[in-house]
Amino acid sequence: MKFAIAQLNPTIGDLAHNAQQVLDAARQADQLGAQVLVTTELVLCGYPPRDLLLRPGFIQAMAQTLDRLAADLPHHLAVLVGFAAANPKARYDGEKPLFNSTALLQGGQVQQVFHKQLLPTYDVFDEHRYFAAGQGPSSFTVPLGDWGLRVGVTICEDLWNDEEFWGGRSYTRNPIADLVAEGVDVVVNLSASPYSVNKAQLRASMLAHSATRFRCPILYVNQVGANDDLIFDGTSMAFNRQGDLVARLPAYQAGLTVVDYDPIARDLHSGEIAPLPTDENEAIWSALVLGVRDYTHKCGFKRAVIGLSGGIDSALVAAIAAAALGPTNVLGILMPSPYSSDHSVTDALALAKALGIAHQTLAIGPLMADYDQVLDPLFAGTSPGVAEENIQSRIRGNLLMAVSNKFGHLLLSTGNKSEMAVGYCTLYGDMNGGLAVIADLPKTRVYALCQWLNQQVGLGRNSAGTLALGALAKGSEGPVAGHGTSPPTLIPANILTKPPSAELKLGQVDQDSLPPYDVLDDILDRLVQRHESVADIVAAGHDAAIVDRVIGLVSRAEFKRRQAPPVLKVTDRAFGMGWRMPIANRWTSEAKLLPLAK
Incomplete structure (x- = not known):
């Protein structure tokens, strides 16, 4: 059978346009003989929708758009579409009003809905503000002759909690391990993972590790394009059971590719592998x-x-x-x-x-x-x-x-x-x-x-x-x-x-006003990116007086950064929505504990 993965560029809030992208991809996948099409996280509304999710009318319109899309898709094709689903328990149990969800559309209807289990709240992510955590494992079956192919469904962060790869867990559960224990044949992941320097390589290493560890093929589909300050590089990938890369879509552009699954070998065949930029610049x-x-x-x-x-x-x-x-x-x-x-x-x-x-x-x-x-x-x-x-x-x-x-x-x-x-x-x-x-x-x-x-x-x-x-x-x-x-x-x-x-x-x-930029940038990298202490920065070879001065300048400039235009994010620590420092702040260096006034 054939899986199609569609790397799409949604615009936040443009439900009709985003749905049309999914429909166009589905028609292309159908022509290529695919049985399953996987799109990206929250593709119907675009990621990240932020406080648009607080508007009931927006959620209702998204549900209506999803139903219309299901009716328009090729009926025999199974299509996974990311959207925000209402949480019926929110009114009674104090839960968040929504789920970050994936709908399985087939036969003109919404057949199943799967919810994201691990909700990131760090850097630019604030998903606990809007979403309740789903309970898994989540899977569906694709009929294949006398038997069915079980496909496990995960959403972005659900893949990022392998304690063997990271050296520890950020969450108590590992949805991939849970799915493998349930006996799925393939894991798919709908993602909206923003770009930062060398992140594509990190994702590939993580996916290869999980595929090898669990002896399970993984298809990873990532959003492409930019929304506000976040840039999404795409670079969607597929790995076989041995952890080998078998397919990859180009970075920085929308696209679709088809990957063959061999039910006898229970593995993915090699497909098209687009080259990645080899230079950081x-x-x-x-x-x-x-x-x-x-x-x-x-x-x-x-x-x-x-x-x-x-x-x-x-x-x-x-x-x-x-x-x-x-x-x-x-x-x-x-x-x-x-x-x-x-x-x-x-x-x-x-x-x-x-x-x-x-x-x-x-x-x-x-x-x-x-x-x-x-x-x-x-x-x-x-x-x-x-x-x-x-x-x-x-x-x-x-x-x-x-x-x-x-x-x-x-x-x-x-x-x-x-x-x-x-x-x-x-x-x-x-x-x-x-x-x-x-x-x-x-x-x-x-x-x-x-x-x-x-x-x-x-x-x-x-x-x-x-x-x-x-x-x-x-x-x-x-x-x-x-x-x-x-x-x-x-x-x-x-x-x-x-x-x-x-x-x-x-x-x-x-x-005249600043240290040489090679000195300044190394201090800033250690302070802003790595969160090193003054002692660590000085131990790296920097003059203590210069370090103290730079730290003071960084603290005093917070009011300016708060009024800056949106900053295109390309590092793990940008001066944007992930940077949340107070303006009225007297912490500029290591704590100097003084006796309290009597």
Whole structure:
């Protein structure tokens, strides 16, 4: 028999469109001779639906859409569809009102409903807010001649509790072990697992371990696309009883494949195995391009506007936007001030030419003078400082928002994770925007990604065949903006080599205010990502005074991060919905216990 797995890209709340995707996949699976089609977690409403789940009308409409979908599907095909089901016990027993569920649709009806058993409440997940835990094991039978194939059904987190793989359990139950004990022949998993660096490899290792341990084939189907700050890479996979990878769908794009099950061998045959990105930078680039594309289109925008400073951050964001939306749909705005260096302007112009994007220059010197005049009575007798510097950033932010409002362009903010962590950014200035594209990339990764990007263009590569880098580089043949006769590039060489600077005063560079970025980023990684103590960070070779200063900056900048645009998440610890630090907070270092006042 044949299993079809459909890696779909739902839009949250668009029930009709999401149902149509399932229907289209079912018709394709039927044409390919499949008996069972597996889709993704909560595919009918899109994941994560968050507080839409608190609206009774939304849940009712989802149930009605599910019934209509069941009637429209090929009647002989068994289709597993993720949706949110009402919990009839909630009113009486104090349980949550919903289940995170999977419906088995066949013969024009909902035949069975299975509920997710393990509900994650960590990082970006908050499923206990909405869902009651299901009770298992959950399975159904596919008739095959004189006998039936028993298919065990799990949903995302249900797979992530193998104590042998993780070295311990996060939950008391292991749904896979329970299903195997019940004698299922195959386990399927409907998932919506967000992307982060190297997570695809982690999932593959976990699935291979479970398949080998329990001698049971596993088909894993993951959502693809981006919803708000979360990016889903897809990378759906199938493993045979020996733990061998037998099928894989491409990362970062929707698709469907069919995997054969041999009832005599009681195992899966080898099918199509799509290659994965082999370089971390390629994977991150692909994820961010997908994130910008889906956020823009799902929010109803067609074009983007970006402030081009001639620096590395805005250069990378512009390149991502051009790849995601097409160069003709990106507008770069140059806003030089009296403190802007000549190379900032020429570098920004060279970048715009290399990317093939439109650009406009709006000089802000006269506006700065107007602000000085208006504020002079109040600021008289004081020395110029950060307040005056930030006025420049806020002027630029206002101009960019004016362009966004006037033409309906999405403003993409360009700050990186290092700046966001320590507050080296200006509220209502460079933090303005509808999406923070690289705010989960440390500055050192920004440089690495730009260098990788130039290498791909120099080699004439398109990076996984989906990013059209060649089209972006059409204007970059030969020397770029007087930077010599180096190979074709997208990011001008001077942007990669000059010291980073906000250029808000004469001669300013970032390292006037911050430690070198390689030092800062390592401290931040240990503090934010690994939760290391001050003693551990110092023991790793960092100066104690610098560590204390960085920790203080991170704590004091929380109010800024709370007002930032959504941050595209590419690490396990992003400044987004999974980061829940208090703003009014006096814990900045190791506890210093003082005697209480008498």
